[in-house]
Amino acid sequence: MPDKLKSMIVQAVSEILDDLKLASNDIVIEIDAPKDTQFGDFSTNIAMKLARILKKSPIEIAELIQDLMLKKFKKMSIDGKIKKVEVKRPGFINIFLSSGALHDILRVISKDAEAFARNTQGDGKKVLIEFVSANPTGPLSIAHARQAAVGDCLGNILNICGYEVSREYYINDEGNQIKNLGLSLQARYLEILGKTVNFPEDGYKGKYLYDLAQKLIKAQGQKYLNNDGSKAVEFFSNYAAGEILGQIKEELELFGVTFDSWYSQKNQITPQRISEAIKELTSKGYIYEKDGATWFKSTQFKDDKDRVIIKSDGLMTYLTPDIAYHRVKFERGFDKLINIWGPDHHGYINRLKASVCALGHCPEDLSILIIQLATLSRGGTPVVMSTRAGEYITLAELMQEVGKDAARFFFLMRRCDSQLEFDLELAKKHSMENPVYYVQYAHARISGIRKLFSELADEGALGDIKEPLEAGRLCAISEEDASILIKKLNCFPDVLINCCESLDPQSLSTYLRELAGDFHAFYNKHRIYTEGKENIEQSLSRYFLIDSVGKVIALGLKIMGVVAPSEM
RNA sequence: GCGCCUGUGGCUCAAUGGAUAGAGCAUUUGGCUUCGGACCAAAGGGUUGGGGGUUCGAGUCCCUCCGGGCGCGCCA
Numbered sequence: 001m002p003d004k005l006k007s008m009i010v011q012a013v014s015e016i017l018d019d020l021k022l023a024s025n026d027i028v029i030e031i032d033a034p035k036d037t038q039f040g041d042f043s044t045n046i047a048m049k050l051a052r053i054l055k056k057s058p059i060e061i062a063e064l065i066q067d068l069m070l071k072k073f074k075k076m077s078i079d080g081k082i083k084k085v086e087v088k089r090p091g092f093i094n095i096f097l098s099s100g101a102l103h104d105i106l107r108v109i110s111k112d113a114e115a116f117a118r119n120t121q122g123d124g125k126k127v128l129i130e131f132v133s134a135n136p137t138g139p140l141s142i143a144h145a146r147q148a149a150v151g152d153c154l155g156n157i158l159n160i161c162g163y164e165v166s167r168e169y170y171i172n173d174e175g176n177q178i179k180n181l182g183l184s185l186q187a188r189y190l191e192i193l194g195k196t197v198n199f200p201e202d203g204y205k206g207k208y209l210y211d212l213a214q215k216l217i218k219a220q221g222q223k224y225l226n227n228d229g230s231k232a233v234e235f236f237s238n239y240a241a242g243e244i245l246g247q248i249k250e251e252l253e254l255f256g257v258t259f260d261s262w263y264s265q266k267n268q269i270t271p272q273r274i275s276e277a278i279k280e281l282t283s284k285g286y287i288y289e290k291d292g293a294t295w296f297k298s299t300q301f302k303d304d305k306d307r308v309i310i311k312s313d314g315l316m317t318y319l320t321p322d323i324a325y326h327r328v329k330f331e332r333g334f335d336k337l338i339n340i341w342g343p344d345h346h347g348y349i350n351r352l353k354a355s356v357c358a359l360g361h362c363p364e365d366l367s368i369l370i371i372q373l374a375t376l377s378r379g380g381t382p383v384v385m386s387t388r389a390g391e392y393i394t395l396a397e398l399m400q401e402v403g404k405d406a407a408r409f410f411f412l413m414r415r416c417d418s419q420l421e422f423d424l425e426l427a428k429k430h431s432m433e434n435p436v437y438y439v440q441y442a443h444a445r446i447s448g449i450r451k452l453f454s455e456l457a458d459e460g461a462l463g464d465i466k467e468p469l470e471a472g473r474l475c476a477i478s479e480e481d482a483s484i485l486i487k488k489l490n491c492f493p494d495v496l497i498n499c500c501e502s503l504d505p506q507s508l509s510t511y512l513r514e515l516a517g518d519f520h521a522f523y524n525k526h527r528i529y530t531e532g533k534e535n536i537e538q539s540l541s542r543y544f545l546i547d548s549v550g551k552v553i554a555l556g557l558k559i560m561g562v563v564a565p566s567e568m
Numbered sequence: 569g570c571g572c573c574u575g576u577g578g579c580u581c582a583a584u585g586g587a588u589a590g591a592g593c594a595u596u597u598g599g600c601u602u603c604g605g606a607c608c609a610a611a612g613g614g615u616u617g618g619g620g621g622u623u624c625g626a627g628u629c630c631c632u633c634c635g636g637g638c639g640c641g642c643c644a
Contacts, residue, residue: 030584035587048586058624090586090587090624090625135644172644176643177643294642307642310642317642317643345639346640347571347640372638373637413581414581415582417574418581420580421580426580434606437606438607441604442607452603453603498584506582510582510583521608521609524605525608525609528603
């Protein structure tokens with residue numbers, strides 16, 4: 001409803017510009033919600049933009065438009081929704097909604113918060129969001145945890161913004177690192193069984209391979225003790241990768257992140273698919289031979305240098321199957337691809353994008369998001385980690401220490417492109433310093449009031465109201481604080497659109513903290529329930545308001561993958 | 569050297585090119601015999617790293633310098 005109202009206001013302004021014979025394609029009409037509510041519910045800077053063209057003072061123009069606006073609104077019969085239109089200093093035109101319009105907003109939310117939040121930005125387009133995709137060579141790190149939280153939440157946001165979302169985990173289950181993994185496991189295996197072995201130079205040193213070797217011995221005995229052929233290495237590789245991937249799946253599930261597909265490089269990016277991709281690039285003239293290797297002309301698409309796809313030893317580089325993989329993604333019918341990567345991969349963006357462009361897609365069809373690292377601290381002192389020695393805090397440990405909800409919320413509190421400091425002590429605190437609990441507490445409080453009202457209704461203390469939610473008659477809201485809260489609620493769909501456009505869920509967490517803050521303030525200032533027959537209307541109205549707040553908080557938290565508790 | 573990200577109160581961070589740069593923590597001071605005090609109200613604290621430019625208007629865009637993080641392989 002307010003959305004519709006906004007577009008009608010835009011239309012009104014556009015007609016006014018037409019009437020004034022000002023070509024409106026020179027000027028984009030911007031009508032926004034100012035961050036400070038004293039400047040109204042909608043505001044436009046159109047007069048200032050026209051000032052230069054018309055060579056008149058912005059105020060003068062604004063006053064003219066203000067006048068015409070009022071007439072237009074009447075003609076469109078939306079004047080009942082508008083309280084006033086004012087002109088302010090530099091030349092802003094500010095529009096204020098009537099309380100009737102605010103009540104409309106509340107009715108919509110109360111009826112179906114999800115429908116209220118939903119929009120059609122995505123226009124039903126199919127989007128594939130590929131994230132985490134950690135090599136199955138070790139446990140998930142904090143970096144993967146952040147990527148998982150962001151990817152999953154972004155998926156939820158895109159979904160509510162009208163995209164058809166699929167989540168995919170790409171399993172890098174062949175190549176050198178898997179061979180290395182096999183060699184490392186084999187070394188641990190033999191070591192445990194008392195053989196002296198050289199640990200591979202680039203091997204995986206983490207303790208988890210010890211545990212895995214133990215497990216293997218327990219299950220299958222010593223049958224690989226004297227078998228060191230390539231078949232044995234292959235066995236160790238497959239065994240390790242399979243086991244580790246199983247653990248990864250389990251951990252992610254505990255973290256509340258599930259995928260629609262687990263896409264195996266080994267099984268699904270077949271030699272045939274790779275050769276098809278190369279063939280297509282060749283036929284388009286982007287492939288050449290040099291120094292015994294095969295090169296992809298990625299410089300034609302903004303890469304700094306051309307890239308080798310077949311090395312002089314005949315093996316592929318890392319890029320080659322990836323090109324085929326992304327070609328297949330489009331073949332599978334996705335309109336838009338989103339990849340979520342760690343910062344160590346940013347040098348890889350241009351070459352992959354180049355390949356997608358070379359295959360005939362627009363650069364915008366593939367968005368690659370780099371999620372910056374999270375550094376851990378305890379009460380301000382950094383936690384030292386060493387990836388080389390395999391000593392780092394894993395997702396599993398993080399969840400054990402701070403819990404899923406705090407972890408997910410914290411990872412979404414900062415913009416993806418800036419590093420975030422994750423304070424383990426803070427995340428554990430059940431106090432007002434902890435933003436997770438602040439938001440969850442608001443929801444729990446509202447739940448408590450819901451319970452109270454349902455009891456009151458049963459007792460007949462709310463007059464003839466049985467179910468407190470009869471939106472139609474609940475309009476006795478007049479406090480300024482209430483309208484602040486309603487306006488805040490009304491921002492929710494815009495926040496989601498914002499996240500969707502910037503491909504960053506961060507502003508959702510900020511919004512929920514603000515909304516919770518506005519609620520707590522309202523709650524402390526006004527009693528929701530007041531005894532007495534004469535107060536029923538007011539009590540129900542306030543209930544109706546905070547119930548809607550609860551619905552929006554619950555939905556927002558759900559999108560973030562965080563529980564909205566009814567008790568804490 | 570080149571490329572990407574980043575620099576905002578003591579700390580952690582906000583702010584679709586808009587109006588007086590906002591929150592939380594920390595500090596100081598207040599508020600429950602009534603719906604959950606894991607809460608609220610108030611105060612102090614800033615040349616948005618420096619310097620130019622574009623604009624009616626710049627924390628935001630462009631240039632430049634300085635500081636921090638990361639990446640620059642016929643590795644994956």
